[in-house]
Amino acid sequence: MTITCEEDINVTEEVYRRPLFTMPLYRYYRLPLPMEGAPLEEDFDAFVTVLRESPNLSLRRDVSRPLPALLFSCQVGVGRTNLAMILGTLVLNHLKTTQEPPQVEEAEAKPLFQVIQTLINRLPEGQQVMEEVDQAIALCSEMHNIKEAIYENKKKLEAIGDDYQIQGSTTKDYFLHRAIQSLERYFYLIVFNAYLHEQYSLGFASNFSQWLCAHPWVYRLLACMDLSELSAPPDLVTKGARVLVAHEYLSPDILSTVKEMKVANFRRVPKMPVYGMSQPTSEATGVVLTHLTDEKRKYSHVLWVNLQEELVLEGNGQVFTPREPSCLEQHIPVPATDPTQIEVLLYTIYTA
Structure with missing residues (x-):
């Protein structure tokens, strides 16, 4: 390729903004999205800003005028473009146009992930x-x-037999990360x-990140999305892939x-019956309960809440927890929605 003059070179912004001179109703925005995984909250906020700045996408728009064309692009036109097209489809669905929604073939029903x-x-x-x-995805x-x-x-992950390296990670780690x-x-x-359901009619009074802060349970x-630890085999310990740390x-x-x-x-909170x-x-459990119910403190009721999400075993009067040999300081959380799941895992390790 031969470049003869500076005018032959155009940066991305010049390419996309050039139509502004000939199309008064043309609008251009740049919203960098990650190639993998979900967009960041600020990415969703930026997208909401685009919606706010587009009167033709408002519920109060002039319904006699046609909807704008929503055009998305990325490097290859697949992953990020596909995601943005889904977002655009969801937005237009909330405008409640008189057009019948397109029909899609019903896909084979698959079990929902727990999360x-x-x-x-x-x-x-x-x-x-x-x-x-x-429907938008379809x-x-x-x-x-x-x-x-x-x-x-998920299917590829479950089909892995002998593990090997791929892009610097084991195949199991690679496909688990992708899933x-x-x-x-x-x-x-x-x-x-769900945010659109609530905020579209309000003119996006709250941006997406503010709305999420009002729903902290999300x-x-x-944080509990990776439930693979719930199915971790007990022989990880017996085979030495994990070690019990005192x-x-x-x-x-x-x-x-x-x-x-x-x-x-x-310890105790001063002048309050709150302990940690x-x-x-x-042995320590008995000592602590005796301490709380003795003649000095005289507590007749004790409410004990165990906050651990890790697996913990007691052996010969000592407490142990499983860790990866390469990072003993890093705890291994078990994202159980029911405490009995943790107890079941403990039992399988104990009886392995």
């Missing part, structure tokens, strides 16, 4: 919100189906559609309470 089922159970009209997203699936990608990655990214993208589409669900190594007794109370960091401590052994 998605919990999400739609918590959202107002959650089933409808999800079905609208599913309408935009000519080159890529976001929902099918979740199940494809979670796809699931996260689908999750956010449902959440964003963040908790996101509690003394993980929880130093900063307050020096082990000698008296048999448990690290036992680390994970106790069976």
Whole structure:
């Protein structure tokens, strides 16, 4: 390629903004999205700003005028473009035009992931919100189906026998990461559609990130998206892939309470019957309860809440928890929605 003069070179902004001179109603925005996974909250906020600045996409628009054409593009025109087309479809669905929505072939019903089922159970009209997203995905699936990608990655993950390296990670880690990214993208589409249900008629009084802050349980669900730990085989410990680390190594007794109370960091809120401590052994449990119910304190009722989401085992009077040998300091959370799930996992390790 030969460039003869400076005018032959155009940066991206010049290419896209040039039509502004000949098309007064043409508008151009740039919204960088990640190639994988869900957009950031600020990306959704930027998209909402585009909607706010487009009177023809308002519920108060002049219905005698046609809707604007929504045109999206990225490097290849597949992943990010597909995601944006779904967002655009959801937006137009909320304008309640008189046109009949396009019909799509019903896909084979597949079991919902637990995090998605919990999400739609918590959202107002959650089933409808999800079905609208599913329809938008199907309408935009000519080159890529976001929902099918979740199940494809899950299928590949489950089919892996001998593990090997791919792009610097094991194949299991690679496809687990891909599956979670796809699931996260689908999750956010449902959440964003729920946001549209509430905020479109209000003219987007709150942006997406503000709305999410008013629904903090969504963040908790996101943190529990990876449930693979619930199916981790017990032989990870017996085969040495994980090791049991003593509690003394993980929880130093900063307050020096082990000698008296048999448990690290036992403490009380001044002048209030509120106590805290680390994970106790069976012996320490008895000592603590005796302490609280003795003649000095005389508590007749004790409400004890265990906050741990890790697996914990007691052996020979010591407390242990499984860790990866390469990062003993990093805890391994078990994102269980029911505490009995943790107990079942503990039992399988104990009996392995």
